Amino acid sequence: MSKTLVCTCEDVTVEDFEKAIARGYKDVESVKRYTGFGTGVCQGKSCLARAAQLLCDKGGEPPEKLGPITPRPPFRPTRFGALASVEDFDEVPPKGIPPPINLQSSPYRPSEPAPARAKIVIIGGGIMGLALAWNLAKRGERDVVVLEKGYLCAGASGRNGGGVRMQWSTRANIELAKRSMELCKSFARELGVNIWLRQGGYLFLVRTDEGARRLERNVRLQNSLGVRTELISPDGARDVVPQLSAKGIVAAAFNPDDGVIFPWPFLWGYASGAQKLGVRVETFTKVTGFQIAQGRVRAVETDRGPIQCEQVVLASGAWSPQIAQLAGVKLPNEPHRHEILVTEPLKPFLNPLVSVLDSGLYFSQSMRGEIVGGMGDPHEPPGLEMGSTFGFLARFSKAILEQVPVLGDVKVVRQWAGCYDVTPDNAPILGRTPELPNLVQMSGFVGHGFMMAPAVAERTAAWLAGEKDELFEKFSLARFAEGRLEKEDFIIG
Numbered sequence: 199m200s201k202t203l204v205c206t207c208e209d210v211t212v213e214d215f216e217k218a219i220a221r222g223y224k225d226v227e228s229v230k231r232y233t234g235f236g237t238g239v240c241q242g243k244s245c246l247a248r249a250a251q252l253l254c255d256k257g258g259e260p261p262e263k264l265g266p267i268t269p270r271p272p273f274r275p276t277r278f279g280a281l282a283s284v285e286d287f288d289e290v291p292p293k294g295i296p297p298p299i300n301l302q303s304s305p306y307r308p309s310e311p312a313p314a315r316a317k318i319v320i321i322g323g324g325i326m327g328l329a330l331a332w333n334l335a336k337r338g339e340r341d342v343v344v345l346e347k348g349y350l351c352a353g354a355s356g357r358n359g360g361g362v363r364m365q366w367s368t369r370a371n372i373e374l375a376k377r378s379m380e381l382c383k384s385f386a387r388e389l390g391v392n393i394w395l396r397q398g399g400y401l402f403l404v405r406t407d408e409g410a411r412r413l414e415r416n417v418r419l420q421n422s423l424g425v426r427t428e429l430i431s432p433d434g435a436r437d438v439v440p441q442l443s444a445k446g447i448v449a450a451a452f453n454p455d456d457g458v459i460f461p462w463p464f465l466w467g468y469a470s471g472a473q474k475l476g477v478r479v480e481t482f483t484k485v486t487g488f489q490i491a492q493g494r495v496r497a498v499e500t501d502r503g504p505i506q507c508e509q510v511v512l513a514s515g516a517w518s519p520q521i522a523q524l525a526g527v528k529l530p531n532e533p534h535r536h537e538i539l540v541t542e543p544l545k546p547f548l549n550p551l552v553s554v555l556d557s558g559l560y561f562s563q564s565m566r567g568e569i570v571g572g573m574g575d576p577h578e579p580p581g582l583e584m585g586s587t588f589g590f591l592a593r594f595s596k597a598i599l600e601q602v603p604v605l606g607d608v609k610v611v612r613q614w615a616g617c618y619d620v621t622p623d624n625a626p627i628l629g630r631t632p633e634l635p636n637l638v639q640m641s642g643f644v645g646h647g648f649m650m651a652p653a654v655a656e657r658t659a660a661w662l663a664g665e666k667d668e669l670f671e672k673f674s675l676a677r678f679a680e681g682r683l684e685k686e687d688f689i690i691g
């Protein structure tokens with residue numbers, strides 16, 4: 199066993215690299231996400247060359263195939279205090295940096311053709327697609343192919359805050375979240391991967407009387423469904439997080455059973471679990487169209503050739519509308535960028551994930567000690583933008599320091615962005631497509647798909663196997679045409 203370190207910031211060893219390579223992950227972006235190398239304070243400046251050499255020596259990759267990892271701003275770790283002092287930034291956020299990677303030119307695209315056929319093709323190797331693949335395989339349906347245009351974790355599932363909460367405003371979402379939490383707790387036992395679940399609770403703060411009434415309504419519903427959320431005063435919030443100023447806060451809600459997980463292992467767990475059961479996960483494979491005849495999808499076209507199939511599941515997150523369009527189907531969801539950042543690690547002090555509902559600010563402390571936080575921007579136009587902006591750093595820093603002033607000297611190490619997949623009622627789109635019944639919808643999870651995935655995937659696999667489930671009527675695509683919205687109003691950001 200080698201304890202030789204490759205990445206000293208994140209304690210990543212040569213052995214960790216060997217394990218990643220043995221699992222088939224050889225491109226630098228996948229190995230970064232599998233091992234965590236390059237995500238610490240130096241951001242890969244001291245370990246990237248060694249990492250690349252290992253991928254050549256042990257992974258057998260030629261040097262010309264190894265690009266650098268995506269650089270993430272800020273260039274140097276920078277104090278919240280300094281960032282919060284910046285006043286001059288664009289109201290409408292610019293594209294940001296870094297520019298998007300062109301995955302079409304990726305040297306990792308396999309040269310052999312895609313599998314010629316599969317009973318079920320799942321488009322999207324995010325948490326939804328992979329969790330569904332694993333659930334299908336667990337039920338015995340193993341003739342499944344997952345298509346992912348990039349590396350695993352490329353979409354929102356590799357870019358989110360890892361929050362898992364049961365505080366919602368609708369019965370359907372509370373029940374799904376409760377089941378997901380149970381499945382998160384048994385994940386390591388069932389899939390052999392530690393997702394670093396920490397149940398420190400979620401503390402919601404509101405600044406207005408209307409917000410307080412909303413909390414009150416939601417807490418009543420949550421309690422009636424067995425979730426032990428409590429309505430508390432601003433002083434009560436300070437008992438939960440003593441460092442909180444609670445400035446401008448009029449009420450709070452706290453559920454001690456909510457929590458956070460570390461996103462990347464959640465994906466790896468489902469991916470490797472599905473693959474062990476025979477599912478084929480085809481990365482760097484882009485869906486480019488559909489062959490449709492007599493009202494059914496007959497084949498999915500990819501940049502590695504067509505795949506004949508019986509059913510197709512559209513689990514492509516924020517990209518779902520543009521892929522549905524290739525089949526002539528119009529979806530009402532819109533992508534919206536959400537930015538997020540991480541700080542240097544601190545000693546554990548923050549138990550819950552804290553969110554100020556009115557501003558969209560949220561932050562938690564990871565098991566590695568970092569503060570992870572994000573904030574929605576009401577000026578963000580729709581689009582698949584994923585660059586990081588300086589304005590976000592300034593806005594977030596001001597907002598977090600207003601609530602936790604003691605963090606002024608803590609340094610931001612890394613920022614990135616992903617897309618929320620937003621529907622008109624903030625509820626997902628599930629079930630059959632009216633005009634193409636073998637095209638199954640599984641998108642529109644806004645900012646909460648990560649926590650919903652275990653339960654939604656479990657129920658989708660059962661429903662595809664023929665079990666009746668009202669969820670697929672409730673959240674059907676047809677509801678928009680029928681004017682039957684399922685409004686969820688407890689959205690962060």
Ligand SMILES: Cc1cc2nc3c(=O)[nH]c(=O)nc-3n(C[C@H](O)[C@H](O)[C@H](O)COP(=O)(O)OP(=O)(O)OC[C@H]3O[C@@H](n4cnc5c(N)ncnc54)[C@H](O)[C@@H]3O)c2cc1C
Pocket residue numbers: 321322323324325326327345346347348351352353354355356357358359360361362483484485486513514515516517521536537538572615616617618640641643644645646647648649650
């Ligand atoms: C900043 C941020 C913070 C968030 N915080 C939380 C949180 O705390 N808790 C929570 O539950 N949720 C959170 N979310 C939301 C959550 O991440 C998403 O709802 C969830 O990850 C969606 O999963 P998905 O599988 O539907 O989509 P994705 O993970 O986006 O996967 C879709 C995949 O489809 C692939 N794809 C696209 N086009 C094609 C094509 N043509 N061919 C093949 N593949 C294609 C993409 O590359 C992508 O990997 C957050 C999101 C963001 C952006």
